[in-house]
Amino acid sequence: MIDYLRMLRIGDWIKFYPLFPLAGALLAGGDSAQTIVVLIAYFFMISYAFVVNNYFDADIDRQNRQKVASGKNPLAAGRVDGRGVVLLMTFLVSVPLVLSIRLSPTGTLFIVVNLLLMTAYSASRIRLKERYLWDAASHGLMFGALPFLSSILLVGGEISRGTILISLLFFIVGCEALIAHQIVDYVEDLGSTTTTVTRVGQKNGLLMLGGLAALSVVFALAAARLYQLSLAVAAASALYLMAYPTYSVRGMLNDISHRSSAERGGADRGDSAVPCRPVSGKRELRDRGSRWGLR
Structure with missing residues (x-):
């Protein structure tokens, strides 16, 4: 039973993804009972997204000793069976459907629509997670925009210009989460899978992440103006939206900074080649830097 619970990978998302449906329910004025039901529904839905990802990635993960050792995919490690996982996924899908009806x-x-997108993201033959740009777009929709809009409707709210603006902001943040994860996992992904960042390269991935962060600030400031929020709230939101992606790839930025310093030091000494040693603690930073992207 414990291994089936590990398939949900709750620790990877519980502090982040529930914020989007919660924001929708609160903005729409849902009462406490409605908000709790929405959160329960999305707890099961997000769990389903991670379980279905593990299910279709089992064969790939078996070839990666580190992933098997991490215990994040018990199916790949042989600690649960496929039939049991299918029953688990059926249960996880049924609960939010019953609650939402x-x-x-x-x-x-x-x-x-949200559940179908979560399935298409990982399912064989479709595999949106391995399609250029579609991986980030689907990630932003299924974890950011759709949970926010769904929650508004579930508690009796209406879609407006303001809520669409905020949903676009959450869509961008959801895209950022995956791009940051792909940047951190770039070396591991090369030769084993296809992602947007493996297609464009790590440096271009960083530029893409920076562009998304800047765009998110624009949308946040527009939403703050529309809802007449204070300057302090708008500034704090903008600061967070810039700090979040930077923190997500901090290990990679430290590595780049170290290499630049080593190269400058070599140039000052006239060395033709400067060996770059790994940054101390890079593994810890890599493992915890961007844990929210679904891979």
Whole structure:
């Protein structure tokens, strides 16, 4: 039973992804009972996204000793069986569907779309997670924009210009989460899978991440102006939106800084080649730097 619970990988997302449906429910004025139901529904849905990802990645993960040793995919390690995982996924899908039907038909439609996208992200032959740009776009939709909009509808709210603006902001943040994860996992992904960052390269991935962060600030300031939020709140939001992606790839930035310093030192000494030793603690930074992207 414990290994089946590990398939949910709750520790990888519990501090981040539930914020988006929570924001939607609160903004729409949902009462405490409705908000709790929405959070329960999305707890099961996000869990499903990680379980279905583990299910379709089992064969790939078996070839990676580090992933097997990490215990994040018990199916790859042989500690759970495929039939049991299918039953688990069926249960995880059923709960949010039943809960959403009781709240709102329109909200249920959004829930269904969200579940289908979560499946298409990992499922064989479709594998949005391995398609150029589609990986980031689907990640932003299924973890950012759709949970926010679904929650608004589930508690009886309406979609407006303001909520669409915020959903675009959350979409960008969801894209950032995956791009940051791909930057950190660049070396590991090369030769084993295809991602947007393996296609464009690590440096271009960093530029893409920076562009998304800047765009998120623009949307945040626009939303703050529309909802007439204070300058302090707007500034704090902008600061967070710039700090979050920087923190996510801090290990990689430290590595680049070290290499630049080593190269400058070599140039000052007239060395033709400067060996770059790994940054101390890089592994710890890499493992914990961007844990929220679904890979």
